[in-house]
Amino acid sequence: MSDKVLRVGCYGAKGSYTYEAMEQQFENRKREESYFPLFEDVVKAVQEGDIDYGVVPIENSSTGGITEVYDLIQRYGCAVVGEQIVKIEHNLLGLPGAKLEDIDTVFSHPQGFAQCRPFFNKHRDWTLKPYFSTSRSAEKVAQDGKKNQAAVASRTAARLYGLSVLAENIFFNSSNYTRFFIIGPKMEIKPNADKITLVISVRHEPGALYHVLGYFFYGGMNMTHLESRPMEGRPFEYFFHIDVMGKLEDPSNAQTLRGLKSMCTYFKILGNYPSCKA
The missing domain is CATH 3.30.70.260 (ACT domain)
Incomplete structure (x- = not known):
């Protein structure tokens, strides 16, 4: 195992599904982690040498390709050096002590809302506010400290930001996965590349x-x-x-x-x- 400390970055924040993909890819590797609010920030950081590798979502099994990421990889001349697949299990997270009937405002990345559409169709009186990512939505709810606010995010995000699960597994597709690209400044071809x-x-x-x-x-x-x-x-x-x-x-x-x-x-x-x- 290499002793080199890798500089790796991902879209979103700690606790995001992209974070889980980064953990899968670089398991047991010494690493310095960076988090970025925009897809372009990750790709640009790789291209400019600020990080060694970036992790970005590229395709969801329910909602299809994330076209902006394809455009950015090509625009900045990055290479795809790996992929990871993470099962997406969205939950509705709120402050400890909050109840479902307290909620009137929910934050999530638009993909999160799309992947939980039937659940939110039952709560049409709620205000759905698109936000940077599911993990940053959880972070915002925790920081705001308002019982009427909730976020669509993972159990990992709930644990990291001290939130409670108000409704679990609110996604409509039980086979919901997101594929992530691991990008670098140049191609790397390993013996098991297929x-x-x-x-x-x-x-x-x-x-x-x-x-x-x-x-x-x-x-x-x-x-x-x-x-x-x-x-x-x-x-x-x-x-x-x-x-x-x-x-x-x-x-x-x-x-x-x-x-x-x-x-x-x-x-x-x-x-x-x-x-x-x-």
Whole structure:
């Protein structure tokens, strides 16, 4: 085990789901932790060398891809060096002694509200206030000290900020997971790397994307995710962010990617890293 103290940072605050992903990735590693209020702050800190690695959410199994993060990774030229998957178990947290009937204002990241929609549909008289993250929502409720306020957050956040669980497991999807990217300034390919993330664009003509994606099928590479993002200044043209199972050091995978590149107007591999199972 390396004695180097890693400088790692994540979106949100201590007790967030991103914090849990960071703990999973860097378990048993000596580390100096930083927390950032915005996705861009994390990515920029990696690019500028303020931290060695950053942890940001990229996809939720209930609400889909977090498109802003795709744009930021590409804009700042960072690499994907790993991924973690965390089960999301939202709870309604309030001050010790508060009861459900005391609540009229709830703070959460918008994703938290979206993932608990049926619960909040039963409490339409409550004011839902979007906030930076679920963990910072818990922190705010604890700091404000008002019994009418609650937050959507994890049990870890409840423990760290001294809050009580007023309603547990308020999410509607029992198989609710968030995938997180571990980002660094450059690619790192470990022996057990089996997943590739890349960004491409194709000619703006009929069938172009179909023919490009066919390379994965004929090359025997399983595509696990596809996300489109608009190209700035070019209406109705897109970058495609793709996750595919494979190894850059595998000759057949390398050949498939070379063929793919020849068909693209833009092609960039963001990382080849070990996949994480839910």
